[in-house]
Amino acid sequence: MPAISIIIPSFNSEKHIAETIDSILGQTFADIEILVVDDGSSDRTREIVRSYAASSPVQLITQKNSGVCVARNHGLRRAQGSYICFMDHDDYWFPDKLERQLTAFEAYPEAGVIYSCFVNWHADAGGDFPPPESFEFPERPDEIDPDFSGWIYHQFLTDCWMLTSTAMFRREVLARCGSFDESLPYSEDWDLWLRISREYPMIKLRRPTTLYRQHRLQGNRVVRDIDYRTRLLSASAEKWGLCSRDGRCIERKDFRKQLSIYHVMFALSHLRGGKLPIAIKAFAKAWLTYPYDLRLLGYIPAALLGWRPR
16 A cells, blocks of 8 residues: 555646656655546547556546546545645646655644645746756745644635645545535635644645646636635635634634635626626625725726726
8 A cells, every 4th residue: 555645637738747747756755656537638648647657656547527626536536545645737846745744744643734835837938947956945944834834724714825736635634524526616625625624733834845837727817707715715704713723713804804805806807808797796795895995995986987907
């Protein structure tokens, strides 16, 4: 049985999947299995993954196109490891990522999750990404971030602080808290982090473990007709309140202010896209959520008079 199962959902990822897999095979900790769950790719993704299978711990699992949540959950059902990692098909791990996280689990046996900082990985003007070995972090010691470690449910009520590719989970955490909600097209990771943070303390490492590739096709850049982010946070606060198990809380006024900011961001995205009715409704929600900021009322007449954000 491998110590760690790494689950990679893939879809038309021929451009980056080999670099992602190579970064896992180059880890200083090698007792692993890599489950690539291909979500109905039409390019060379499956061919590339199969090229690894004969001489490495890489397994290809195929399914019809069903979405990233279904792919991750499919891989989770097949995973054999005591620890679970999920990795996006275009991200990259620094070589000591797994070893450092296992060491942290030994130091913090009560923790259910070890995660870390990450680095946004941008392409240059020619479309090429800097080589991973060009990144160095001597100024960031390998220590935990106390503000985002421990019982941090209240922190997740303001933002999705944990990048999926940076995290390592004890297997029993996912057995207890459940898997990704397959009905959610967005914020499905945030939804799971909120559930986990109610049941387990989490530890954040300051030094980055992961390069997070930035490109225009990322899911968080898609404008949707439903604001899943504010819906998720409002439902969570109503169900569980605003405090973590250790008594740390977010003030209600601060929570509502953050919700208002998300309503405005949602409105501006739709205003840029020409969907005025959705934008107006979201601007109104922003003010109703946080009526202390009278400037929010100015968005509605400005939008009706033709103003559009750049």
